[in-house]
Amino acid sequence: xxxxxxxxxxxxxxxxxxxxxxxxxxxxxxxxxxxxxxxxxxxxxxxxxxxxxxxxxxxxxxxxxxxxxxxxxxxxxxxxxxxxxxxxxxxxxxxxxxxxxx
Numbered sequence: 001x002x003x004x005x006x007x008x009x010x011x012x013x014x015x016x017x018x019x020x021x022x023x024x025x026x027x028x029x030x031x032x033x034x035x036x037x038x039x040x041x042x043x044x045x046x047x048x049x050x051x052x053x054x055x056x057x058x059x060x061x062x063x064x065x066x067x068x069x070x071x072x073x074x075x076x077x078x079x080x081x082x083x084x085x086x087x088x089x090x091x092x093x094x095x096x097x098x099x100x101x102x
Contacts, residue, residue, distance in 0.1 A: 008100045018092040025084065029077050040070050
């Protein structure tokens with residue numbers, strides 16, 4: 001048995017817009033994260049001398065701040081997604097529910 005409310009939501013133009021925007025944005029961020037993460041892993045695998053360069057006179061190598069950059073990048077793109085989800089995507093969801101519940 002198909003719920004008529006679910007059917008109304010799935011055929012609503014704003015729902016289709018929400019789905020398209022959310023999917024393309026999510027996949028774009030996923031691709032970007034994979035490039036950054038696997039790029040770092042590839043550098044570890046194929047260019048160890050570059051990452052092993054010491055920074056200054058200490059024992060810290062260049063790989064440490066780059067690795068921390070990957071972590072910070074992950075936090076940043078998560079924040080970007082959450083910000084857009086809490087504004088644009090939530091507004092579209094509210095508009096869809098408002099239209100369907102009439």
